Structures are given as structure tokens and as C-alpha cells.
Amino acid sequence: MSKGRVCLAYSGGLDTSTILKWLILEGYSVVCFLANVGQEEDWAEVEKKALALGAERMVIEDLQREFVDEIVFRAIQCNAIYEDRYLLGTSLARPIIARAQVRVAQQFDCDYLSHGCTGKGNDQVRFELAFKACNPSMKVIAPWRMPEFIEKFQGRADLLKFAAENNIPVSSSPKAPWSMDDNLVHCSYEAGVLEDPDHTPPKELWTRTVDPADAPDKPYNFTIHFDKGIPVKVVTPEGEATDSVELFKLLNKIGHDNGVGRVDIVENRFIGLKSRGCYDTPGLTIARLAHVDLEGLVMDSKVRKLRDQFVTIEWSHALYNGMYFSPEREFLENSIIFSQKNVSGEVRMSVYKGGAYVLGRKSDASNLYSQEDASMDSLDTFSPMDTTGFIAIQAIRLEKYGLQKIKDGEPLSK
Amino acid sequence: MSKGRVCLAYSGGLDTSTILKWLILEGYSVVCFLANVGQEEDWAEVEKKALALGAERMVIEDLQREFVDEIVFRAIQCNAIYEDRYLLGTSLARPIIARAQVRVAQQFDCDYLSHGCTGKGNDQVRFELAFKACNPSMKVIAPWRMPEFIEKFQGRADLLKFAAENNIPVSSSPKAPWSMDDNLVHCSYEAGVLEDPDHTPPKELWTRTVDPADAPDKPYNFTIHFDKGIPVKVVTPEGEATDSVELFKLLNKIGHDNGVGRVDIVENRFIGLKSRGCYDTPGLTIARLAHVDLEGLVMDSKVRKLRDQFVTIEWSHALYNGMYFSPEREFLENSIIFSQKNVSGEVRMSVYKGGAYVLGRKSDASNLYSQEDASMDSLDTFSPMDTTGFIAIQAIRLEKYGLQKIKDGEPLSK
């Protein structure tokens, strides 16, 4: 008799194939689930493998559109970035995948949700917090945190032995000396040889961008149009894209071909450890730069400072820490959307051998930039004498500060 | 009889030469002051010109070392950046120049401080707030905000006419169609044709960086060593630099030769207007990137978030707005220095055709990164079962959130 039905996030790799088989041997029936969030995959092969290993069924869902529309574009709208460097590619996809997995589990009357994440990483947290929020009554089986499982599979040799004993097909191509996670936004590389933070990633590591040195010898120019902070059109010499997924893929291709979007960092995991990660994020790097630039033209300065200090940083941390389905993310998102009312216009961009550059920008949506006002020559809308008073009032505090310093024997003009 | 003695910030250009002559004609005696903060200048020529026009004396001071040691390195320590893009090159130099001008004015018993800043820009504010803090009793003459001056000099033609009448030598080379400000950190370009934010800066505009397309065809690698967040050594294939000014100039040269550090933005002036500025900032761009990277390796995550949200953004705004000599800058700076206790180590860098990249980093100063801990394979210092409890506790709020959504008829797993 079955111990119950498990909905397992299944990728077709050695780890999740082992978990699939192990769950079946432990007495569970298993529905496999694989989300298409834009990664490279031989979908038919994965399905074949799952069923061959004994899965009741293999459900594959294309989530690319909800991924782009609900989360990637939100990240662009708030210039999301973690620790000043990381564009959150993996974190952005997790809530979409987890929510779909819960939906599938509900649809097929599963009792459990399961995944193959390791016990020291961020992803287990992201998946399970999303599971709990989306359906608190579903239980989770996390084999890599179960003593009996960990003991049985202490290293890759144990996995390969189990595979051989259980007819789990193992890829003949050698395993990369690092682990990867791939979606529409980026590919991440970590662990293995990368655990030495002074080990430079080898050239062949990067899969989503060409090496800048191999990129074309001349700049490639194009234009991104935004409506309320969302990219709505990309125009290139070869044509244009307006569909959200197509448009994002076009930006990815532009970034890929010109080597844009590589970062290599040491970051702080939610779990309290530091880890080293390399990421190539072509399209989002370009879109974020264009969006930041357009905000310069159209967003009020005080709103921008508040947004930068609180919304951008907090939304990014919420996503990184797996808190997408949370009151605070919803609260912040309401602010993001409100802040983008006038962020409409177009940004002309150029990419060249690893770099992305803004060539110009324009907008009809905001009156905040005025050539007339900005001009040093024109005084029609501005009385420079006003500045005298402005400075005098601003100086009141500072004069007192300077006088106090003199009194304290530390004059500022020492 | 003299109306008093003025200490004038004098550059030798048409504007300040006009002001110098005008002040003399108005009955003031004038001590000219020029700060060497690393800009390109024919110092002897400026002196000759000032004295020829009637200045009592021309004081030129080399402030490069105090500029780098007191302010540029502080900016590096806090990853200073304004509106996510601008590295504050002009803002950083202003306090150093203003303080020295006050010192000179005090030394030569001046009654007034004067400058040639326009009435719509940030620099007038930065200079005068620093003047007021450093010596509240000195009065300021800001001709470009004085009705009688503005009326007399309504355009460049008026300046040239006055120059001709008063034997002010005018450079024969044509004026660039934008204005520039140059110091050790960067050169800025604004106004003129740049007032159209959609007008791409022409190739010949940039003076501190070669065009990425003209940069060498292969990456150039080097290493920056930091001690408590301050760059203390740069090692290149050709040798090394350890003196602060020399080291910074070396980074400038590396950046220059490889086209690193150009930005083109629309920014928010303190004065409430938006303006478009282009900046090339080679060395600081590289140093900031290396510093941000090293912090990833050695800084605690919570300290980093607090520092990013408050210290970095507020220090950058304080500098941009001319509030260097202020209680809040001093308060923030105390935090910056404290935060850098363990930010020591070295960062291997590469630059190539406009881009700067981190190749690796190491540090003995902090125990926060541990290859053993970070490794997904090692469980010696980490019990993955703990994560189960961690997730369960973190999920308490989120489960309630999910249940509330169900009750409200908006289930998260819709």
C-alpha cells in the first residue's frame, strides 16, 4: 500500500532521478513535475526517463510568460539587485516554479511536495517557503535533509552505484566541475572548483554570453521602449519585438552575442553562509540599465531616493530570501507599481564587447526634465538670486557646526 | 580706496578672468586662488594671466594628496554612488578646494570669497556651504547671481567684448560645445549640445578614457590590495604603486587606456532641476568595483545591508549636495571607518575594451568565508536538518498570509 503520493520537482538529472527511484522504493507513488522557465532541456527525454523510472506521470508546464510578466518585469521596474551586484536570476524563477508545483500537486491529489535541493543552499528555503504560503497543509519531503537519505548517499559514487543497481540512465558526458542553474533570465555557476573564490572561472564555463573578446568588433545599437516601467518594445536594425517573452529573448540574444552581463561574486546566503557564484544575465542586465537611465529622466528625486533606499533593497532581499509570497513583498510591490506611473519613454542603447551603454533617452510622460530649465544660459524660468537665499538657509546648520568645531578646538579650515 | 580684498577661485578661463577684472574695476583688490586637484592645467600661464590682469597675487596649491587621502579613499570605502550611476567626481573635489580657499583667504586677510559658478548649478551650493562651515564670518561674492553682473554679461558675446576692452587674453582654440570640469577623479561634460538628453556625446568629447573600440585587443590584468577598505597597493605586469596618489593615477591610466568608466546620465541637482551629465571616471570605477567585490568576501551580511541602505546612499547624497562639512557627514564617516575593520585583502582584476572584471579575491582578515562551510558536499560544520527548523519557523508568518489570502478569496496558488 502506498505511503501517499508525492509531487516531485524532477529535472531528469542524476540527483532527482535517484530521489524519484528512492521515493518509489520507500513506498510512495510519484507525480513528476518540471517547469519550463526558459532553460535548455530535452523535454521529451526527461518525460521518457521519469516514466521509465516508475513515475505515475510527468507534468511539464511552460511558465515562461508568467515568469516574465509577473516577476522579471517587476524586477526591472524596481531595478532589483542583491548586494549591489547580483540580478537575482535564480531567485526570480523560484516562486513561479513553486506555485506551479503546488497547483500540480493539488490537481493530482498529492500528499507531499518534494525537491532535490541540497541542505545548505538558498533554493530549499525559497521552494519550501513558497510551498508553505501557497498551501500550508501540504507536507514536504526534502531528501537531502533526511538522515537516512544522506547516510545512504554520501557522495557521487553512492549515487552512481544506486543508478547502476536501479537502471537509472546516467549521462555519458562528464559532469562539469561546478553546478549550474539555468532559466530565461540567467545561468548560475557555483560549487566545485568555484568554491575557491580566487579561482577564475574558465572561459568554457559561461553558457549564456560569448566571451567579450569573441564578440563582434563593432557596437550594436538598438532601442528599448518602456511603458510604466515595463519594456514594451525593442527595436533593432533587423526588426522589433513587442511580445513580452519574445522581447526578453531578443534582449538575451543581444546580450549573449556581445558578451554582456557576467558577474562573479561572493554573496551572503540567507542561511548565514557566504558562497561564491558566477552568473551570466544578458537581457536583464541590459533592461535594468535602460530602466535606471529612463528613471533619471522622468522620476522625481525624492521618490527615487526613497525607492532606492527601501523598496529596491527590500524587494531584492525578499526575493533572494524566498519571501516572494509574503506580506512585505506585496506591500513593496504596491509601491513599485505606483512609482512607475510616468516611467514611459525610450532609451537608445549600444552594446560592445562586454559593455552596455546608453546613447540617449526621451519621454513624453514627465515634465521633470526641461532643456530650458537645465540650460545654464537661460534664466527665463529661474531667478539665480533665489539660490542665494536657498544657500543661506541651508547654511544655518553648517555655520553652527563650524562654530562649534572652532569652540571645540578643531576648526574645519585647519 | 579698496572696498576690501577678495579671494577669487581663478581658473584662467574667460569667465573667471572677466570676474577678476570686474572685481578690480568695482574697487576690490583680489588674491587669486587655484587648486591643483589633478586637472590638466598650464599653471605658469594661469599665474601670468592673473597677475597681468591685476591680481595682487596668484596662489596655486597642490591638494592632490589630501583629495585622495581624505575624500576619494572614503568614497571607495563606502562604495559611494549617486542615483545608482554617478561616482561623484566633481562633488568629491569641492570640499577640498573650498577649504583650501578659505585657508588662503584667511592667510591673506581677505574679506570676501568669490567664485565663477553659475546660478543654476550644484557647484555654487557646494562651494558656499563649505565656505560657511569653514568660516561663517567671510562674505561671498557670487557674480553670476548678482543682478548687475548678470545684466552686464548676458551672453558670451558680452564676455568677449569685455575681454577685448580689458586686454583679457582669449584662447584662440574654439570653445567646446559643452562645459567640462576636470580633476584627478574624473572629467565631467555638461550643457551645450548635451542639454538634449537624446543627443549622444560625440566620440571626441571623452578626455579621460579612450574609446572602448580603440582600446587594446586583449585584457589587461592587475591586482589591487586593500587595507581596511583603502587601496594600498596596485600590482601590474610592469610594476607596482603604493603611494596613494601614484596608485590612484596608475588606476586612472589603466582605466584610461582600456576605456573604463564612462557614464551618461540625467541626474537630479540639489537645486531641484534635472540635468544631463557625462562623466569619465577611470580609476575610481575600477577601485569601487574591486572594493565592492572584496566586501562580498569579508563583510557581515547584516552590516552590509545597513551600510548599503543608509551609509552609502546618505554619504553620497551629502557629498552631492555640498554637505561635506556637516554633522551628518561626520556621523556617517564614523560608521564607514568602523565598517572597514576587516576589509583587507587583494582583488585580481581585468579590464578590456570598456569593461572591468573581477578575476578572483582573497583575504586573511575575516573568517566569514569558508570553503569548507560553503561546500555543498561537506557536512562537517553544518547539520542540514537544522534548516528544516529554520524554514518551519520562517514559514509561520507566510502560512498565515497564505491562509488569509484563501479566506479573502485570493488563494496564492490560483
Next chain:
Amino acid sequence: MSKGRVCLAYSGGLDTSTILKWLILEGYSVVCFLANVGQEEDWAEVEKKALALGAERMVIEDLQREFVDEIVFRAIQCNAIYEDRYLLGTSLARPIIARAQVRVAQQFDCDYLSHGCTGKGNDQVRFELAFKACNPSMKVIAPWRMPEFIEKFQGRADLLKFAAENNIPVSSSPKAPWSMDDNLVHCSYEAGVLEDPDHTPPKELWTRTVDPADAPDKPYNFTIHFDKGIPVKVVTPEGEATDSVELFKLLNKIGHDNGVGRVDIVENRFIGLKSRGCYDTPGLTIARLAHVDLEGLVMDSKVRKLRDQFVTIEWSHALYNGMYFSPEREFLENSIIFSQKNVSGEVRMSVYKGGAYVLGRKSDASNLYSQEDASMDSLDTFSPMDTTGFIAIQAIRLEKYGLQKIKDGEPLSK
């Protein structure tokens, strides 16, 4: 011939009567405007006086409802407070008054807006920033910042002399040795003898609250009901109020009778000076306390922290600094409203001799508080073993911190 028509904020007092007459003598025609924001006033007497002095007309508008509904309740929703003490009574009323004055000025084709605020205070800034936002094309006449006016009226004696010469009736009751500003929310007291911050306000100063020592000898209990953060019903032993203005007046009466809501502080004016102010704010003090308390029961902890750190403090500063009609206030207000979705319920309160106390609270709107969960005795919905893992993961950073301290020779357990 008239120099144009001025809409003057007219209170009937000596200052604004002088300005009214002076404007007429200077050649302007004047429409007087007085806002009823709940202050004590002999409205007919003011009208009579204005017309007698030559005003074209006297417009009095009852703005109490828009004051309460649009601003006072918003302040309650975000627990507005300035510098941890001041409930912003004056600041809250200014935008409502200024907007109405612009409306009246537009209605009667005025060319100018005028007010009697002094040149060193906050109110001039608040009024004029609101004027400029509401109608940038209207010009402002601020007599207390005009050299010719200031010179003419150097002290109270000059005002009285002018009054005598121009048939301006002067109140026979002696002027209080401080200035006051009164509205539905509070009465403020500043200047005069209060300029010595060590001078205790005399008992007779306070007008909106009885002395705690004179308040009844037993507590008075009542209940406030909130809907989405807004007080919608107050229930007392004598009856209840549900209309917004009536309800707020009832809270004022309760606070008044029991001596609740006095503060005496030194605050930082926007204008860079410190000033001493005393305020009695009976109803808002009570309503704010009840609201803060209810949020404890129903608001998510992370949302609350974010709201406290940025929305509450920034909204309060925006209001204090006269930035009500600003992009940032609108941005913040959107967050405030969103944050209040579940802030519904009732709070039982008690007031007694100067103090306000919460006796209990309940809500059906949120599932966040659960007696079952909170109970130390119940483990049905909570596995205490989870906390072990939670602590272990939280401790990772801290253990490294402790070990680093040992290595640095500063062990924490010294």
C-alpha cells in the same frame, strides 16, 4: 488704479489687519479668506472687521471635514509623529487651508496670494510650497519678508501706532506672552517667554486640555472602532459618534477633560533653526495610541518595520516641511493605505489624569494573532524542535563573529 487683487489669509488679529490695510494703501484690492479648521473664532466679528477695513469681501470656509477626512485620518493611519514627540497639529492643517485659499483666489480672479507668517518660521514655507504646487502662476506677497514692510513695522509699538492711525480695532484683552495656533487637532504655543527652553509653561497656557491635576478622580473608559486604520466609531458610556468630524471632536473632548496630550519640546524647524514649542493635542493623542495598539494585533511584523522606518518618518517629515503637495507624499500615502487593509477592529481605552491607556483590543480582520499559537502551553500548531534548527542557522554568523573576536584577542565572554 489697482495694482491687482490679493487673496489674503485674514484672521482678524493685529498682524493680518495691518497687512490688509497696508495692502490697500499700497494700491491693491483685497479679498480676505479665513479657513475654519476647527479653531475658536468669532466668525461674524472677523467678517465685520475685514469689511470695515476695506476688504472687497470676506470669504469664510468650513474645511473641518476635508481636514479630518483627508489628512488627520491619514496621520492616524500612519502613526504620524515628528521627532518622536510632535503630532504635527499645525502642519496637518496647512495644506487644507492653502489649497482652499488658492481655490478662493482663483474664484475671485486674484493675482496674488498673501499671508501674515513671519520670516523665520515653518508656516510661510508650508503655505507657499502648497500655493506653488496648487497654482504655480499665482504670485505671493509675504509682507514679513519684504524689506519695506519690515522696516516700517519693527515691533509691536509700530503696529499699534499704525492701527491707531488707520482705525484698526485692537483687542482690549492683553496679548498672551506667547503666540498660539489653534485648529481641530491641537493648539500650539511658542515664542515669547517660551523662547527660554527652561521656562516651564504656566498652567494657564494650555487651552485644549485641563491640567491633569484638575481632571476627574476616576478613569473614563471608552472604545474606538477602526476600519482599515480609520476611526469609524467611538463608544462612550454616554453614547456613540460615527461621523468623522463628530467622532474626532468627541475624542478631543475626552482628551480635554482628562488632561491628555500635552507635549513641550525643542524641535528642528525646516528652516535650519531649533525652536521650542508646546502643544496640546487631546483627540489625536488618543486616536494614535489606539491605532498603534491595534496594529500590534493585526499587522505583519515585516510590513510594520518597513512602514515604521520609512513611511511614518518620511510622511511626518514631508508634512512638517510643507511638502504635502509633492510626489513623495503621494508615493508614501499609497503605501499607507495599502498597509491598512486589515487594520480593522476595536480598542478599549481608558484616560485618567493626563494618561491614556489601552485596556484591550480585538479584531476579526486578521489571522495573525492566535491565542492557540501564542499560548506557551499549546504545542498543537507548533513544533518546538523546529526552533532548535532556527537558532542553529541564525547562530552561524554569530559563531563566526565570536571566533573572530577570540582570534582578535577580544573574546566576547571576557
Next chain:
Amino acid sequence: MSKGRVCLAYSGGLDTSTILKWLILEGYSVVCFLANVGQEEDWAEVEKKALALGAERMVIEDLQREFVDEIVFRAIQCNAIYEDRYLLGTSLARPIIARAQVRVAQQFDCDYLSHGCTGKGNDQVRFELAFKACNPSMKVIAPWRMPEFIEKFQGRADLLKFAAENNIPVSSSPKAPWSMDDNLVHCSYEAGVLEDPDHTPPKELWTRTVDPADAPDKPYNFTIHFDKGIPVKVVTPEGEATDSVELFKLLNKIGHDNGVGRVDIVENRFIGLKSRGCYDTPGLTIARLAHVDLEGLVMDSKVRKLRDQFVTIEWSHALYNGMYFSPEREFLENSIIFSQKNVSGEVRMSVYKGGAYVLGRKSDASNLYSQEDASMDSLDTFSPMDTTGFIAIQAIRLEKYGLQKIKDGEPLSK
């Protein structure tokens, strides 16, 4: 043979007596530790009981001075408060107690640290995070999170039965229907009947303050002197105190006698649950109010806003969440101390029937308040005309905002 030596936090109550006996029965030897942080206790009785139950020794340490000097005064310096209401009394004591317990455990070669905290509260987290930071190599025994212990002791009846079987003396006085935690700063009351947040605490609950209705019928006045934000002298009609512990006890007495410092709230535990707590905190309530007031007189406005937004809130959260021994607390504390350089002076206070009031304040340490400057009448150090320019510049953004609104069909002066 012993399983090892345990250092147990022992209070003499039923819970920790049970744990003591249970540990011994399980085969451990036990050193009992009790910290004197100012709570009410029969110290000799506790020692007698511990030894009678089989403890190897009973160590009692007076930590009152380090508690006051290292933590309570720091809380005063930064106006610490949690969720706008709670003065953190329990949280403040925990790090001091935990550090001392680690010291004692080290001194007596213990292998384990143990405590009697429940598995759902904050205190277990606070103790254990401090243990881990102070000595990561010591293991923790937390019986209330151990399945075998919880199963054995499912309710009070089981504890009483075990007590009877093991000669554990049980207090004959009936247990209060809530739990309490008492130290120099406050007494907390939670659980039991208080778990209903609408149940008003009965009059007899409060132990550290008299009922306001029972307090004296006239105000009691006194003065607190501060040096760099630390209370250094309290002067009353009866005499003065300057020793830190004595001074704090004097403030406690003043607050106690006059019913000052009661709060009753629902708060957010670190552990993700909401709980209801009542606290009476007489002395700290008074000291905090006086300190906030003095800062109004002497602290720069920008420093204050920065400090309020990040230092106060973050330090308070760090303490509440048990993160005292953490990099972020150390980082924040460095800012706190720096911010207090000029916070010296004296504050005259009054307490009356539950309320505390400021009567006046003065300071020689700062030049920021100036009666001359603040005076509305004096224009000697201030040109009101400057304000015109100040307003004009501040209005630039707001005028554009108003014009945009008109363009968008939503005029502000609707």
C-alpha cells in the same frame, strides 16, 4: 559515570528545579547559575534549594552594574524602543546573563549550557544566540525542546507529580495566572489569562508601579543630568544620586511611586508569532523621555533623522531578536556613541499619577539652540529675505508636480 557537566540557569522555581533534578537523573552533574540583574529574590533560599536537589554548586553573580553600564545606558542613549511601545526590559538583560553563564561554565569546566525557557518564546533564542557567540564550542541542553522531556512533562500536573516524587519543594503560594520576568529595568507579564488580548490586566498584576489612581495627589519634580547621553546625576528634593546603579534605582522608585511606565501590547516575537505582553518599566520610561527631550535641544536635525530611522530601530530589533553579540549591534553601537558627543545637559521632570512630563531643559554642550535665532522678533542673525529664495528653490519640483497634475486632469486645487 557522568554524561558531563551542565551549567544550568537556575531560578529556584518549579520549572528549573524539575530540570535540575531531571538532568541529575539523566546522569549529568550540574552547576547552577543565577544572575542578579536586579530582580526580587531570596538568594539564600535559592542556593539552599539547588544544593538540596543535588547541584554541585550554586553560583550567584551580581551583574547589576554591568547591566546598567553596558546595556541599559546604551538603550537610553539611542532611545531604544520596539514596535513604538516596548522598552525591551527583558531583552536588555539577556545578553548580560548569558555572557556570565558562559563565563561560569568555562570556569567550572562545564560541557553544556542549559536553561528552562519554553520552545515558543524569544528568550530561548536570546540565550542560545548569545551562548553560541560567546563560546561556539559549548553545547546546549534545552529541555523544553526535547521530545523526551516534553512528553514526560505535558502540563503542570506532571511537574507537581515529579516534584512530589523527588522532594522538590513547591511554593505554597498559588501560582499567578500569568508568567513574569523581573529585572532592574522592568517586570513583564504574559501568558495565562493575558493570552486573550482583550482581557484587561487586573490591578494586582503590576508589581513595579503603583496604580496611577493610588499615586500621590501632587506632582513630584526632579532633575536628570546627562553627560554624552548617559544619566550621571538625578537630583530630587530629598537628595541626589550619581552612582549608575543607585541613580537608576532612584528613577525606578520615582516611577514606581507615581505609577509611571505601564504598557500593554501585542508584539511580534522573533519566532514569527504574535504575543501579548504587559510591562511596567518605571525608571527607563522616565530616563528615555528625558533623553529624547535633551536631544531636541542639542542634536543636529539630520543626524537625528538618520539615527531615528536606522540606529534606534535596528538596535532595538537586534536586541529584541537576541542579536546583541553580533557584528551589526557593534556597528550600530559605534554610531550611537558618536551621536552622543554633545548630548550633555539637564532636564527638569515631573511625574504625576501615571504621567511623566518635561518641565524644562538646558545645556552648555551645543550651540544649536539659540534664543536669539529662534526668536520671531529678532532679525539680527537672520535675513528673512533669504527664505524667499529658499522657498522658490524648494518649490521647483513641486510646481512641476502641480503642472503635471493639471496636465493629467487631476489639478491639486480641485
